[in-house]
Amino acid sequence: MERRTVHVAVYDTFADWEIPYATTALTGAGHRVVYVGESGEPVISMGGMQVSPGLSVADLRPADSALLILPGADAWEKVLPPFAAAARAFLEAKVPVAAICGAVTGLAKEGLLDDRPHTGAAAEVLAATGYRGGGHYRETDACADGDLITAGPTEPVAFAREILTRLEVYPPKVLDAWFRLFRHSDASAYGVLAAHEGASGAA
Numbered sequence: 001m002e003r004r005t006v007h008v009a010v011y012d013t014f015a016d017w018e019i020p021y022a023t024t025a026l027t028g029a030g031h032r033v034v035y036v037g038e039s040g041e042p043v044i045s046m047g048g049m050q051v052s053p054g055l056s057v058a059d060l061r062p063a064d065s066a067l068l069i070l071p072g073a074d075a076w077e078k079v080l081p082p083f084a085a086a087a088r089a090f091l092e093a094k095v096p097v098a099a100i101c102g103a104v105t106g107l108a109k110e111g112l113l114d115d116r117p118h119t120g121a122a123a124e125v126l127a128a129t130g131y132r133g134g135g136h137y138r139e140t141d142a143c144a145d146g147d148l149i150t151a152g153p154t155e156p157v158a159f160a161r162e163i164l165t166r167l168e169v170y171p172p173k174v175l176d177a178w179f180r181l182f183r184h185s186d187a188s189a190y191g192v193l194a195a196h197e198g199a200s201g202a203a
Contacts, residue, residue, distance in 0.1 A: 004066035005032045006167070009083050009103075010053055013074040016045035018100045018153065021160035021182060022069065028197075029169045036060050036068075038082060046074070057082045062093035066167060072101025072153055084110040094147055098163050101153035105129060118150040119143040157183045170196065 006026055008019060023033050037043055037053030044050055060068075068090050070083060084106050087097045091112065099107050104120035107113055113126070113133040120126050123137045141158035142151035149166060151159035161179050164170055170178060177192035 004167075005034055005064060006067050006069065007034050007036050007055070007060060007065045008069045009057070009071065009086075010035045010037050010043050010045075010051045011073050011075050011080060011083070012043045014043065014045050015072040015101055015153065016047045016049050018071045018156045018159065019069060021156050022098075022163045025160060025164055025169060025178070026167070029200075031066070031167070031169075036086075038080075057086055060086055062090045062095040065090070065095055067096045067098060067163065069163070070097065070099040070103035070106070072103050074102070076102035076106040080106060084112075088112060091147055096147040096149065096166055098149035098151075098159065098166075100151045100156070100159050104150045104152075107150075108133065112148075113150075116148050117143055117145040118148065119152060120150055121152045 008023060027033050034055055035051055035053045036055045036057050039056055040053055042050050042052045068086065070087060087107055088110060090097045101121060104118065105126060108126045108129045108131040113131055113136065115133065117136045117138055118133065119138045119140050119142065123134065126137065127134055141155045142149065142162045144162045144166065149162045157179065161175065164175055174192060174196045177189035180186035181189040181193060
């Protein structure tokens with residue numbers, strides 16, 4: 001597994017519960033997680049968590065990134081143009097984008113879901129944007145289509161699973177155990193993860 005930088009967009013009202021499964025696993029596997037804001041000013045999440053971005057979206061370059069994560073936020077009702085533009089630039093450069101909840105709606109408004117299989121909060125929510133991708137909507141917990149990953153607000157674990165799959169963070173057997181542990185509280189999966197982490201630590 002190549003360890004690279006993953007960028008996570010943050011903005012006022014971002015949904016802090018939608019990204020930590022992914023960011024914790026990525027950091028634990030040696031990836032560098034960098035938070036990107038509209039500026040360098042701190043932002044406040046829906047849960048009241050304050051985050052100081054390490055990078056401005058104006059300075060974000062697809063060539064410097066392995067993946068861009070876009071959490072949901074009330075602010076996506078205004079589309080957050082700089083981040084929607086960043087998502088377009090990433091996809092055009094064939095660098096993956098992972099969007100969840102309101103960020104999926106933002107990408108729909110930007111026209112980025114018109115021709116790509118995707119999921120989200122609900123088909124009718126996306127239909128209300130007037131986008132043309134309704135025929136590509138999938139009723140699933142998370143959807144991965146090439147360089148685009150999407151998920152609804154109740155699926156942070158499935159969202160993380162697709163991110164970890166795309167970046168090949170875990171071997172398939174370990175990823176399956178990770179998902180069973182965090183999605184289904186399957187205690188039998190813990191041993192597989194512990195053995196993998198022990199082997200990785202010894203390497």
